[in-house]
Amino acid sequence: MSLIFSSVVDAPLDEVFAWHARPGAIHRLTPPWQPVGVVREADTLDGGRAVLGLPLGLRWGARHTEFAPPNRFVDELDSAPLRWALKWRHNHDFAAEGDRTRMTDRVETQVPGVVLRSMFAYRHRQLAADLAAQAAAREAGDRPITVAMTGASGFVGTALWSFLSTAGHRVVKLVRRAPTGPDERRWDPDRPAADLLSDVDAVVHLAGASIAGRFTEAHKQAIRSSRIGPTRALADLAAASGVPVFVSASAIGYYGADRGDEELTEDSERGDGFLADVVADWEAATEVSGVRVVNVRTGIVQSPNGGTLRIFHPLFAAGLGGRLGDGRMWQSWIGLDDLVDVYHRALYDDSLRGPVNAVAPEAVRNSTYTATLAKVLHRPAVLPVPSFGPRLLLGEQGARELAGASQLVRPAALTKAGHAFRHPTLAAALRHVLGR
Structure with a gap:
């Protein structure tokens, strides 16, 4: 049995092939809904040779063969x-088809084609969308740079x-363990080394501790301590090292747990509550001179690999889902790939400074x-x-500031x-990340 899936990508042949050869390509092409x-x-x-992890501890190892750039390479299970x-x-x-590229996947396997088709449809959509976003960024002034990243x-x-990485940038991962290669550097969040950001x-x-969980005093302290001090130390080092751009995660928790039907923009006043206090202090920790700082106030990220959708997806897939309480609370969300585009834009668009709401329209x-x-x-x-369900899991404060x-x-x-979203509507975003 075999599957053939083909589409035309609006990018030249050499560029499409080079994209596949760069670090990160396999991550971009792996469907988020699959247990892989x-x-x-x-x-x-x-x-x-690439290795994928499957359920039950199985490993899928595939060797690349028949390398014939820019027209072909082959994966064989080994x-x-x-x-x-x-x-x-x-x-x-x-x-090549003029200035565009026809990409064709041919798979020889016993796996039924109906099982594989949604995976390859996702891969082709993802590739086309990534190449389009990267091309638009280059037209707006994006150029290859070296980016140091925590929480990678x-x-x-x-x-x-x-x-x-697939866009041509070099990413240096700042890790808390021993580095395993030239693109990793050891990072002490409390006392970063003076040369940590050299040539960046x-x-x-x-980086920051997950806010999910019961709002005990220990959990709240972990949320604060993993953000405020390390952010201040890293931002100060960026300023001392002459790094011109510092882009930091932030959250729409800045606006408080419940603002009714008030439309909230970056100019709105901060709200009340534990998370609002944390986010305000978190953003204040990035305020250093001589550096363009962008605080990405992120909404509810849509991906079955993380966030609330990781919990909701199996429940709703089993037909056990439903609204929370009366269902009237506003949810400001963003697709994972749209969030990636926001971070990317923050690196090259000098007009973005200070807080930026990373939410869909x-x-x-x-x-x-x-x-x-x-x-x-x-x-x-x-x-x-x-x-009462969220209160049992998160406690009174956690239920109010997270679930409610x-x-x-x-x-x-x-x-x-003038930013363009890949998935401005919720249905389109969910269909993409869930393979529907």
Whole structure:
């Protein structure tokens, strides 16, 4: 049995092939809804070997063969025990069609084509969208730079570093363990080394303890201590090292847990509550002279690899989902790839300074969100979650500031900059990341 999937990409042949050869390509092409993780990326398409992690501890190892740039390379399954029971030969073929490129995937395997088609449809969509975003950025002045990044192993960080790398940037990951290669540097969050940011053009700071969990005093202290001090130390070092751009994660929690139907922009006053206090202090820690600072106030990120959708997806897929309480709270969301584009733009667009709301143009109420997710998954959404449910899991304060938060946030700074979203509507964003 075989599958053939072909599409035309609006980019020249050499560029499309080169994209596949850069670090991060396999991360960008792995569908987020599949239970697959990248264990090791091949260091070359000419004889290199990639390893994916599967459920039950299985490993999918594939060797790159028949390297013929810019027209072809092949993946062949070579790991035991899978290769004893399964055939897999994946031909990647590229052909010029004027200034565009026809990309054709031919797979010889026993796996039914109907199982594989959504995966390859995703890969082709993702490639086309990434190349289009990268081309638009180059037209707006983006040029290859060296970016130092904290939090690169998280689900946002993995998406961002792999996108930047395939765009031609060098990403230096700041890690708290011993470095394993030339593109990693040891980072002490409390006392970063004086030469940590040598030869770096920009910093992207994503690291911080997860806010998910019961709001105990210990958990709240972990949220604060992992953000304020380390951010101040890194921002001060960026200024001392002459790094011109510092882009830091932030959150729409700045606006407080419930602002009713007030439309919130970057000029709106901060709200009340623990998270609002943390975000205000977090952003204040980035205020250094001589550096263009961008604080990316992120909404609810849509990806089954992380965030709330990681919890909701299996529940709704099983037909067990529904609105939270009365469903009237506002949810300001953003697709993962759109968030990546915002961070990318912050690196090269000098008009972005200070807080930037990273949310889609259209916030929705929780009842609309849950109905849309159910429709995308072709499941009912008839089991509302009682209001006491989140309180049992998160405590009173956590339920109010996380599960019950209602914030109608608008991306005013991005709109003023003429920013284009890949997925401005919720249904389109969910269909893409869930393979529907």
